[in-house]
Amino acid sequence: MLTQAWSWFRTRVPFDEELLRHLSAEPVSGHLKRWWWCLGGTPLYLFMLQLLTGIILTFYYVPNPEQAYESVQRITMDLPFGWYLRSFHKWSSNLMILAVVLHMMRVFFTGAYRAPREMNWIIGFMLFGITLLFGFTGYSLLWEQLSYWGITVAANILAATPLIGDVLANFLRGGTEVNGNTLTRFFVFHIGVLPTLMIALLICHVYLIRSLGVSQLEGDRPSDTKTFPFFPDHFLTELSIGAFLMFLITCLALIFPVGMGDQANPLITPEHIKPEWYFFWAFRWLKLMTDTNAVITQGIFIAFIMFWPFIDGVIRRRWKNSEISMFIGILVVLYLLGLTVWETVYLMH
Amino acid sequence: MVEHLNESKSKDNMDRRNFLSIGVMASSLVAAYGFFAGVVLRFLYPRGRNVTLRPMFVAFADKIPAGESHSFSTPRGEQVILTNTGQLKAGQGHSFTAFSSRCPHLGCKVHYDGEGQQFICPCHQGLFDRKGVAISGPPAQAKQRLSEYPVELNGNSVYVLVEVA
Numbered sequence: 101m102l103t104q105a106w107s108w109f110r111t112r113v114p115f116d117e118e119l120l121r122h123l124s125a126e127p128v129s130g131h132l133k134r135w136w137w138c139l140g141g142t143p144l145y146l147f148m149l150q151l152l153t154g155i156i157l158t159f160y161y162v163p164n165p166e167q168a169y170e171s172v173q174r175i176t177m178d179l180p181f182g183w184y185l186r187s188f189h190k191w192s193s194n195l196m197i198l199a200v201v202l203h204m205m206r207v208f209f210t211g212a213y214r215a216p217r218e219m220n221w222i223i224g225f226m227l228f229g230i231t232l233l234f235g236f237t238g239y240s241l242l243w244e245q246l247s248y249w250g251i252t253v254a255a256n257i258l259a260a261t262p263l264i265g266d267v268l269a270n271f272l273r274g275g276t277e278v279n280g281n282t283l284t285r286f287f288v289f290h291i292g293v294l295p296t297l298m299i300a301l302l303i304c305h306v307y308l309i310r311s312l313g314v315s316q317l318e319g320d321r322p323s324d325t326k327t328f329p330f331f332p333d334h335f336l337t338e339l340s341i342g343a344f345l346m347f348l349i350t351c352l353a354l355i356f357p358v359g360m361g362d363q364a365n366p367l368i369t370p371e372h373i374k375p376e377w378y379f380f381w382a383f384r385w386l387k388l389m390t391d392t393n394a395v396i397t398q399g400i401f402i403a404f405i406m407f408w409p410f411i412d413g414v415i416r417r418r419w420k421n422s423e424i425s426m427f428i429g430i431l432v433v434l435y436l437l438g439l440t441v442w443e444t445v446y447l448m449h
Numbered sequence: 450m451v452e453h454l455n456e457s458k459s460k461d462n463m464d465r466r467n468f469l470s471i472g473v474m475a476s477s478l479v480a481a482y483g484f485f486a487g488v489v490l491r492f493l494y495p496r497g498r499n500v501t502l503r504p505m506f507v508a509f510a511d512k513i514p515a516g517e518s519h520s521f522s523t524p525r526g527e528q529v530i531l532t533n534t535g536q537l538k539a540g541q542g543h544s545f546t547a548f549s550s551r552c553p554h555l556g557c558k559v560h561y562d563g564e565g566q567q568f569i570c571p572c573h574q575g576l577f578d579r580k581g582v583a584i585s586g587p588p589a590q591a592k593q594r595l596s597e598y599p600v601e602l603n604g605n606s607v608y609v610l611v612e613v614a
Contacts, residue, residue: 156489180496181488343478346485 126310128334130326131317139203140309141338143231145345146196147298150234152271153189154291161241163287165280166245169363187353191237195349197378200228208408208429212315215415218278218409220308223301225406237375238292248364249373251278251286260391261399285325374447381439384446402411405432481604504608505599507531510543513604516519520550521560528549529598530568531609532561543602547609548581553593568595 108116131137160179162171178337204224207213213221220281236254240247255278259269274281329332362370386394406410412425450550476574482575508519510532515535522528546564548568566575575586581595587608588594598608 154488156492159493179492181492185492237526339478343481348483 102203124331124335125329128315128330130328132314132334133328133337135341136202136206138337138341139206141204142199143196144302144340145338145342146192146199147302149192149345150186150189150196150348151295153185156185157189158291163241165243165283165364168241169360170285173360176358183308184353186348187357188349189238190358191349191352192345194377195345197231197235200231204228205429205433209426210315210317211425213409213412215409215413216298216316217308217312218413219314220305221409222406223305223308227298227301227305230301232295232378234290234294234298235378236285237294239376240286241283241290243364244361244362245368246361246373247365247372248278250375253375255375257386257395258392261395262392263302265395269381272436314439330409349362372447374443375415377444378442380443381436382438384439384443393423407413450565451457478588485499488512492549493556500600501613503613507547507609509604509606512544513545513607516566517543518561518563518595521609522604523609525611526612526614528558529611530559531563531600531607532579534566536579541600543600543607545600545607546579546581547598547600548577548595549598551596552588553583554586554591556587559595 123414157175159318160175160182172186175186177183207221207224236250240251246419251273255269255272258272259265261268270276272282272285273279374380382394382398385398388394389397406426408425415422415424463483467592478550505522505523507552510533513519513531513533516529520528520530521601526592529547529576531545531547534544534546538546548559550559550568551557552570552572553576554570554573557570559568559570559575559577561567562569566579568579568581569575570577570588573587575589576584576593578584581597583589583591583593601608
């Protein structure tokens with residue numbers, strides 16, 4: 101009976117079963133049994149959760165300055181399980197950023213970005229940037245005081261960019277002021293442009309991982325390492341991680357459900373304006389110098405990390421097998437962590 | 450899982466223990482994601498009717514003489530016809546009625562005909578008497594009636610009890 105149904109289906113939807121089995125059973129290195137080698141799959145799973153809960157929240161969200169705040173309030177206070185789904189979306193986004201950062205650190209400190217995988221580092225770095233933009237456009241949609249003034253400050257930081265500053269700021273705001281246009285374009289970015297870009301880049305990212313293979317641990321010769329099939333073994337690992345993440349996010353949503361700040365008011369700037377924690381480092385950096393200097397130095401810093409695989413390649417050709425990347429990596433982590441902690445401590449007082 | 454390195458799980462080593470552990474894992478996952486799906490459906494499905502009734506001021510009684518009617522919308526967007534039938538209702542002390550102007554047949558908008566003292570639905574010639582009961586046309590065949598809203602008269606002010614969102 102089952103065989104008949106299967107062959108009925110196969111006749112109508114023909115595909116190469118052998119090829120499918122071959123593709124899904126791709127052998128992966130034994131070290132992928134360790135969870136920190138699964139940190140790339142974690143943000144992918146969280147991204148899928150974000151797509152799902154995001155689409156669900158869009159059923160009730162109204163992207164209009166007059167109604168946005170109230171619609172979020174209605175979702176949070178009024179609709180059945182709205183508080184849970186909104187808290188889920190928010191906590192999942194926070195964990196996604198954390199997971200991407202940990203994944204990048206794993207890739208960096210195991211040297212997995214080195215030739216021939218430089219392009220994939222750059223694609224991954226762009227995915228990280230998109231993840232941050234998701235966070236920024238997302239909390240702007242609430243149209244509360246911090247969203248409104250967050251956009252205002254961000255636009256003014258952009259305006260400090262030499263030469264093209266004003267163009268960038270006007271593009272972000274959809275005009276010279278933060279208003280309904282701004283909310284519309286943040287909404288379009290959040291639910292249209294960014295997801296499309298992210299899916300496209302994810303396809304490139306995964307394609308390059310598949311075609312170049314997962315990087316070997318340093319010191320291992322390919323023949324030394326044990327392998328296991330992607331399906332079902334690695335798939336089951338990812339499934340367990342997925343179940344754990346659902347549990348974790350649900351706990352976070354229950355213990356720390358999201359609330360509402362004050363509604364956006366263009367006439368009053370709140371006394372304590374702060375971005376989300378993942379922008380603390382940039383926010384602190386901004387307070388240490390003039391806007392233009394901050395934008396220039398951060399631009400150089402970002403380009404430095406983005407193109408590090410090529411810089412590292414040049415260094416390693418000049419000084420054979422130099423491990424300077426370890427020191428650079430630790431410096432960058434300390435720099436980001438230091439500024440984040442500094443800003444956190446400052447905001448707590 | 451670690452002992453399965455270098456080999457894919459074939460049907461041959463699907464022993465009882467494997468079968469049980471896969472069963473437990475699969476049913477737990479189905480239960481967990483099923484619960485999540487339930488939450489999502491509950492969120493997406495429109496809310497049931499909330500039966501909190503609040504009096505809503507509609508008109509001054511002396512502005513609506515006998516045989517006249519006045520249409521208005523409730524806060525939930527329902528269209529209602531307030532009518533002065535000219536005949537005192539038993540135990541109420543006034544002659545006002547309020548009926549939904551939505552025809553129970555297919556949702557067209559009914560209007561009040563003061564001379565005939567009846568509600569007329571133009572779509573399929575449905576007729577309702579002044580108590581809202583269908584007397585002719587498809588609604589009468591289906592034994593339908595217009596839904597009624599309680600009316601209160603306070604001095605010269607007419608209030609209709611409506612559902613609030």
